[in-house]
Amino acid sequence: xxxxxxxxxxxxxxxxxxxxxxxxxxxxxxxxxxxxxxxxxxxxxxxxxxxxxxxxxxxxxxxxxxxxxxxxxxxxxxxxxxxxxxxxxxxxxxxxxxxxxxxxxxxxxxxxxxxxxxxxxxxxxxxxxxxxxxxxxxxxxxxxxxxxxxxxxxxxxxxxxxxxxxxxxxxxxxxxxxxxxxxxxxxxxxxxxxxxxxxxxxxxxxxxxxxxxxxxxxxxxxxxxxxxxx
Amino acid sequence: xxxxxxxxxxxxxxxxxxxxxxxxxxxxxxxxxxxxxxxxxxxxxxxxxxxxxxxxxxxxxxxxxxxxxxxxxxxxxxxxxxxxxxxxxxxxxxxxxxxxxxxxxxxxxxxxxxxxxxxxxxxxxxxxxxxxxxxxxxxxxxxxxxxxxxxxxxxxxxxxxxxxxxxxxxxxxxxxxxxxxxxxxxxxxxxxxxxxxxxxxxxxxxxxxxxxxxxxxxxxxxxxxxxxxxxxxxxxxxxxxxxxxxxxxxxxxxxxxxxxxxxxxxxxxxxxxxxxxxxxxxxxxxxxxxxxxxxxxxxxxxxxxxxxxxxxxxxxxxxxxxxxxxxxxxxxxxxxxxxxxxxxxxxxxxxxxxx
Numbered sequence: 001x002x003x004x005x006x007x008x009x010x011x012x013x014x015x016x017x018x019x020x021x022x023x024x025x026x027x028x029x030x031x032x033x034x035x036x037x038x039x040x041x042x043x044x045x046x047x048x049x050x051x052x053x054x055x056x057x058x059x060x061x062x063x064x065x066x067x068x069x070x071x072x073x074x075x076x077x078x079x080x081x082x083x084x085x086x087x088x089x090x091x092x093x094x095x096x097x098x099x100x101x102x103x104x105x106x107x108x109x110x111x112x113x114x115x116x117x118x119x120x121x122x123x124x125x126x127x128x129x130x131x132x133x134x135x136x137x138x139x140x141x142x143x144x145x146x147x148x149x150x151x152x153x154x155x156x157x158x159x160x161x162x163x164x165x166x167x168x169x170x171x172x173x174x175x176x177x178x179x180x181x182x183x184x185x186x187x188x189x190x191x192x193x194x195x196x197x198x199x200x201x202x203x204x205x206x207x208x209x210x211x212x213x214x215x216x217x218x219x220x221x222x223x224x225x226x227x228x229x230x
Numbered sequence: 231x232x233x234x235x236x237x238x239x240x241x242x243x244x245x246x247x248x249x250x251x252x253x254x255x256x257x258x259x260x261x262x263x264x265x266x267x268x269x270x271x272x273x274x275x276x277x278x279x280x281x282x283x284x285x286x287x288x289x290x291x292x293x294x295x296x297x298x299x300x301x302x303x304x305x306x307x308x309x310x311x312x313x314x315x316x317x318x319x320x321x322x323x324x325x326x327x328x329x330x331x332x333x334x335x336x337x338x339x340x341x342x343x344x345x346x347x348x349x350x351x352x353x354x355x356x357x358x359x360x361x362x363x364x365x366x367x368x369x370x371x372x373x374x375x376x377x378x379x380x381x382x383x384x385x386x387x388x389x390x391x392x393x394x395x396x397x398x399x400x401x402x403x404x405x406x407x408x409x410x411x412x413x414x415x416x417x418x419x420x421x422x423x424x425x426x427x428x429x430x431x432x433x434x435x436x437x438x439x440x441x442x443x444x445x446x447x448x449x450x451x452x453x454x455x456x457x458x459x460x461x462x463x464x465x466x467x468x469x470x471x472x473x474x475x476x477x478x479x480x481x482x483x484x485x486x487x488x489x490x491x492x493x494x495x496x497x498x499x500x501x502x503x504x505x506x507x508x509x510x511x512x513x514x515x516x517x518x519x520x521x522x523x524x525x526x527x528x529x530x531x532x533x534x535x536x537x538x539x540x541x542x543x544x545x546x547x548x549x550x551x552x553x554x555x556x557x558x559x560x561x562x563x564x565x566x567x568x569x570x571x572x573x574x575x576x577x578x579x580x581x582x583x584x585x
Contacts, residue, residue, distance in 0.1 A: 122316050125277050128303045129310040130330030130374045140329075144320050228320040 008201055010177055011185035014093065015209075018168075018181055019161035021097035023154050026108050031150060034112035035142070039121075053106045055167075060103060064170025067099055071171075095172040096179045100164040107160055108153035115149020116142070145228060148221040155220065159213025163206055182206050232257065232378065232410060236273060236283035236293075245269050245281075245434045251427045253288060253378075253410035258425030260415055262454055266434040267414045268313075271380050274412065275310050276303030287378055287410070309371030309379045309409075313386050315363040317355035323366050324351040330374025337373060344406060345369045345399055361392035365399055372407070379403075379411040385420060400424055418455050422463065422503055430454060442501065447542060447549055449533065457536040461505035462551045468498040476522070476576060482548030488522045491580035502579060506540060509552035510573035513562050522576035525550070529568045532559065539564070543572050550574075 004012075036042075037049055055063055071078040071089050081087040089095035119142055127137045143150075165183040172179040174188065186202040189195030234249040245266045251257035259267045272278040274285055276292065285293040292301045309330075317326050327347070328334065342348050345365045355363060364384050371379060384400070385393045397420070404411065404424060415421050421428060422442070429439040430451050438448035445451060446463035466481035475492040479500055489502070515524055527545035534540075539559040541552045550572055554564075564570070 120316070122312065122314070123318060125303075126310065126312060126316040127318075127329065128277065129275055129306075129308055129380075130370065131304050131307065132330070133304060141318060 004201065004205075005198070007185060007189075007198060008205065011180055011182045011202065012205060014096075014177070014179070015162045015181040017093060018096045018100050018164075019158045021094070022100035022104055022161040022164075023108075023158050025097065025101040026105050026157060027150075027154060030105060030108040030112055030153065031143075034109050034116055034146075034149075035138075037109070038113050038116045052109055055103045056106045060164070060166025061170050063102060064099060064167040067102065067167065067171040071095070071098065089172070091172050091175055091178065093178055096164075096168045096181065099167040099171040100161040103164050103167050104157035104161050108157045111153030111156060112146060112149045115146045115152070119145040147228070148224045151224060152217050152221050155213055155217035159210050159217070162209050162213070182209075231286075231288060232412070233284065233286045234270075234274065236270070236281050236285065238269070238273060238278070238281040240269070240278075240280070243269070243434060245273070247431075247434075247436050249429050249436050249439060251410075251412075251429070251439075254408040255426040256404050256411045256413050256424050257427045257429060258413050258415060258421040259429050259431060260418065260421050260425075260451075260454070261431035263416055265431045267416075267431050268382055269434075270431070271310075271382050271412060271414055274378075275308050275380055276301065276306050307375065307377045309374055309376030311364070311367045311371050311379070311381045311384045313383045315355075315360075315367040315387075317358075317363055317366055317370070319355055321355075322351065323347065323353050323355070323358070326355065326366055327351075327369050327373055329370060335373055335375070341369045341372050344402055359392070360388050361395040364388065364396050368399065368403065372403070372409075376409060379409050381411060381413045383414050383416070386416070397423060418459060418503075422501060443548070446503065447551060449535075452535060452540075457553075458507065459505065460535075460540065460551060460553065461503045461508075462542075462549055463501060463503045464548050464550070465499070465501045468494050468496050468500060470496055481545075483546045485525055485545050485548060487525070487574065487579060488576045489579040490522075490576040504550055504574060504579055506551040506553040508575065508578040509550060511541060511543070511552050511554055511558075511562065511564070512571040512573060513568075515571050516573070519573070520575075521573040523572070523574035523579070525572040525574065527570060527572055529564055529566055529570055531566060532564055541570075543570060545572060 033052060037045065069075050073079060073082045073088055073090060078089060089098055123141050124137050127141050163183050168179060168181065169184055174180055174184045182202055182205065186199055189199040189202060232251045232253055234247055236245065236247045238245040247270050259270065261267050269278065273281045281293065282295045284291065291299050292306050293299060318329065321329065345368060347365060347369055350358060350362060358366065385396055388396060401424065413424050425442055428442050428445040429436050430445060430448065432450065432454060437450040438445050442463045443465060452460050464481045466479040466487065469478050469480045471477045471494055475490060477489050477491060477494040479487045479489060481487050525545045527543040530542045530544045530549065532539050532541050538553050538555050541554060541564060543550050543552060552572060
């Protein structure tokens, strides 16, 4: 029963593609939002904080539905993308990546914030007295020292992104080869009367990928911390 | 000239500092912890926003709130040595040293040699001792080509032996580079060794300032150093040393002080503190006494201080402080303008020498 067929390989490939794209979409905005929430005091900070964390508490189906309203071809942003650039996110792998990105965004921001809070602002002050501009301070001191968190956030988001279900199926449906990622394939297999073996294989695959992701994240963070001299 | 005229309120702490210090030179900011020394240094560096007033170095304003000038910290070119070194953990010692210096500056080898850093260049900060970290922090600040060096208790986080490891480097630095320095300390012996100008802070204000000799007489200093440690600072030049380590030091206008301290050489400049409690006053010159110094002088002031009398005596261009009991002052009939003899043991004067 452990022979992987085309269904499993297609779903695995798609999950990897979606998760990687989701991380790529999120990386820079997550660093920026984490920095903003940790290092700046501005009106509306609490609101932004709550908004960023919404996907953690909302039912994923609601997130998928909201995305459909906003990014669907008849939505305000989706319609504009369609007219200006001929880009349709609905029913596409890119759409699945966007839905996954939104769902995993708070995970990334959280990991980065914890890491950034541990970066001593005194070091940034020291760099400042040595003549470093705000950009140079960020690039040479803040960012390298928060890298363990950036990495941990990216790997956790990647691992979680492999298995995003609710938001994806609501926003981009369940299309084989296009949006049918591992969990969607698992769900489909469970719906069919002879899909038990496929479902088991897909579940085992998801489990090992998740575990490998978390372990890799921890090991990388350790190596980085050593490299950073901590 | 470093001119400071500042007001800053943070919570219930108010800083109000008026200070002008000669440059180059080492201005020591002295006071108890919490008196506002570090706050003042951070305002000078430009790291604390919200200060009103004026800061200018050699006529160039860094802050002038009336004219709307506030030069950002990164463009003030201050070298700041923090109490906790604040080395960048992900850079090697070499990387730290070069962070504020574009390219490899010509002074690199000199600074590395001066601070004894050659063997440490490839190491990470975490592999350094506390004293080594402070030396690297000093080098890093120096190599950025600062116009003013700020040293915020650079020795406070070190134990006694590490302190005496770093202190000579600070002296070398003061003598080798003509960079104005502001040195924060709550240890008077450090001030004595390094400072050329002294500003005493208390409760967010500068309560006394001037050269060390004059500020050492200031009443404001007494409660801060503790009554046991009150004593006039005198400066002089060693004019001769005999075979038994008894040195003669010329102080003031023609007074000679003999002190017992090994290792002094003729021509050496000295600054020493004569503790008020070690000095003896007499209304006539005593005979048959082991005390080596009988200095003739005139009582200038007598102030009641902590249950005794502090008598300031002018010995010809220099002032000394002697602490005597109220009873002794009454018995001797001490009054301002009265001629007295000040007796100073050569061994106690030698002991108060900055180590």
